[in-house]
Amino acid sequence: xxxxxxxxxxxxxxxxxxxxxxxxxxxxxxxxxxxxxxxxxxxxxxxxxxxxxxxxxxxxxxxxxxxxxxxxxxxxxxxxxxxxxxxxxxxxxxxxxxxxxxxxxxxxxxxxxxxxxxxxxxxxxxxxxxxxxxxxxxxxxxxxxxxxxxxxxxxxxxxxxxxxxxxxxxxxxxxxxxxxxxxxxxxxxxxxxxxxxxxxxxxxxxxxxxxxxxxxxxxxxxxxxxxxxxxxxxxxxxxxxxxxxxxxxxxxxxxxxxxxxxxxxxxxxxxxxxxxxxxxxxxxxxxxxxxxxxxxxxxxxxxxxxxxxxxxxxxxxxxxxxxxxxxxxxxxxxxxxxxxxxxxxxxxxxxxxxxxxxxxxxxxxxxxxxxxxxxxxxxxx
Numbered sequence: 001x002x003x004x005x006x007x008x009x010x011x012x013x014x015x016x017x018x019x020x021x022x023x024x025x026x027x028x029x030x031x032x033x034x035x036x037x038x039x040x041x042x043x044x045x046x047x048x049x050x051x052x053x054x055x056x057x058x059x060x061x062x063x064x065x066x067x068x069x070x071x072x073x074x075x076x077x078x079x080x081x082x083x084x085x086x087x088x089x090x091x092x093x094x095x096x097x098x099x100x101x102x103x104x105x106x107x108x109x110x111x112x113x114x115x116x117x118x119x120x121x122x123x124x125x126x127x128x129x130x131x132x133x134x135x136x137x138x139x140x141x142x143x144x145x146x147x148x149x150x151x152x153x154x155x156x157x158x159x160x161x162x163x164x165x166x167x168x169x170x171x172x173x174x175x176x177x178x179x180x181x182x183x184x185x186x187x188x189x190x191x192x193x194x195x196x197x198x199x200x201x202x203x204x205x206x207x208x209x210x211x212x213x214x215x216x217x218x219x220x221x222x223x224x225x226x227x228x229x230x231x232x233x234x235x236x237x238x239x240x241x242x243x244x245x246x247x248x249x250x251x252x253x254x255x256x257x258x259x260x261x262x263x264x265x266x267x268x269x270x271x272x273x274x275x276x277x278x279x280x281x282x283x284x285x286x287x288x289x290x291x292x293x294x295x296x297x298x299x300x301x302x303x304x305x306x307x308x309x310x311x312x313x314x315x316x317x318x319x320x321x322x323x324x325x326x327x328x329x330x331x332x333x334x335x336x337x338x339x340x341x342x343x344x345x346x347x348x349x350x351x352x353x354x355x356x357x358x359x360x361x362x363x364x365x366x367x368x369x370x371x372x373x374x375x376x377x378x379x380x381x
Contacts, residue, residue, distance in 0.1 A: 001318055002043040002350050003343070004073065005336050006328035007033060007063070009053040014331055017256075017295040018247035023331060025054060027062060033333050034063040037070055040340040041351045044071030046225070046326045048298075049106055051113055057089060064097040069352045073102040073173060073326070078133035079119040079126060080108075084158045086133075087140040087169075094164030101164070105130065105174040105189065107181070109265025123264040127180035128152065134172070134188040141169035173223065177205065177267040186212035189220065191324060195271055196226035196301035198285035203320045210321070223324030224317055227292050227302035228335065230310045230342045237304045244330060245291050253277055256295045263297075271300040287313050299328070307342035314347060 007030055014021030023029060037045055045063075047056035060072040074093070076086045094101040107126045108114050114121075121129060132150040136158060139146045146158040164170060174185050175193035185192045192209050194202055206222050213220045229244070231237040257277040260268055275282055275290040282291045284301070287309055293300020303310050314325060329335025344351075365374040 001314070001347055002324050003339075003347070004044045004046055004071075004324065004326040005033070005037040005042045005339075006326065006332060007045050007047045007059065008328070008332045009048050009056060009059055010050070011052075012331050012333075015243070015247050016245050016292065016330065017249075017252045020247055029333075030059060030063060031066050033336060034067050034070060036333060036336050038067040040336060041344065041349075042070065042336070042340070043324075043350070043352060044073055044100075044102060046073040046104065047075070049075035049077065049104075050108075050110075051116065057093070061093065064093070064100060069100075071100045071102050072097070073104050075104040075106040076133075076137070077106055077108065078130040079114075079121065079152075080117050083133045083136040083153065083155065084140060084160075087137050087158075087160050088162070090137075090170055091141060091160050091162055091164040094166055094170050095162060099165030099170075101166070101170040103170050103172050104193075105134065105172060105184075107176065109263045109268055110259075111264060112262060123178070124180045125152075127176065127178070127184050131184050131187065134184070138169060138172075138188065143168075175225075175267060177265075177270055181266070182209050182212055185209055185220065186216045186218065191221045191223050193223045193225060193324075193326075195267055195299050196224055196288065196303070197270060197274070198288055199316055199320060201270075202317060202322070206321045221324065222320075222322050223326060224322045225299040225326045226328075227299060228310065228327045228329050228339050228343075229289070229302050229304045230307055230339060232306060232342075234304075234306045234309060237306060237310075241289050241291060241302065241304045245294065248295055253279075253294045256297075260297055268297060271298070274301065302329075307346055311343055311346035314343070 011025060012023045047060050049056050056074045060074045064072060090101060090103060107130050129152040132153045136146055136148050136153060136155050140158055140160045146155055148155040172189040173191040173193055174189040176182060176185060194205050229237050229241050231240055260272055271293050274284045275293055282289050284290050287303055287305045289302045289304045290300055292302050303313050327339055367373060
């Protein structure tokens, strides 16, 4: 298992749906989160994309300069970027970061936002464009001089001169719940992503995508995007979940859901169906809570519970074939530490090697009476 964290480019705070307890997104704050994730041993971080976010490529470039091991999952946007420009950006970042780039392919699911960026394609046409885009992007990064003429792209003698570290190209990650999206994944990507749906639904999706990839003669890895609310006891965790939405009122929920309902994203629709815009019955599967999705688009579910319980739930997803877990929590700095302290010792993790010369001291905690080292915590299970 590999655990990733999240860089909150669209905002952070102690509560959802309010400015109370909110934090200004500044470079120093983002650097603190990235350095914490790097130091704690997360494999990498996801940087979100969209007009509500600071630009992910700009942010990742700044954060890569102040971290050592951390990988950066950054979006390319077919239809908003040409494949040649996107390929050169990827090669440069990968080369200058010494192979720490992962590519998140995002087609965009909000027609209003897409139109504001000059993209006026239907849902299925965006995936047809994405198929063409990735065909060209991958060829260029393999070092091929590329000519391509499709329904959307007309590329003549495209190329990338400065190659990246990872060959043939930085790994491609992608999430698309529709059949059109799953077809693109099967043909092109390395890791297929799903949002945090109940295990049975995730199992169905993994099996469907795996079969589509098999028919293409390919094998994929799988990842999941989840929030985490982990505490020392189950009661404390559920209290924290309730507290997270304490300022969310019905008007805010209705306003948010109105925006999400106009989207043509199948994944967003599946997230919305879990709670249907209502506070009633937010636990949609054991310890899987859909309260985040009342006011947040995209990943709208959180695993809630004590450390042993949450670890078991993560391992249940791992048993379905999930290898990569992109986690987050509010606020993202404190929760990065909380998740690492509670879950890392309980999971079979593939941790990146510590930077050369870095000392790892254990057990952790304040020295008692200037002399006594605290005993190591016992992990159950």
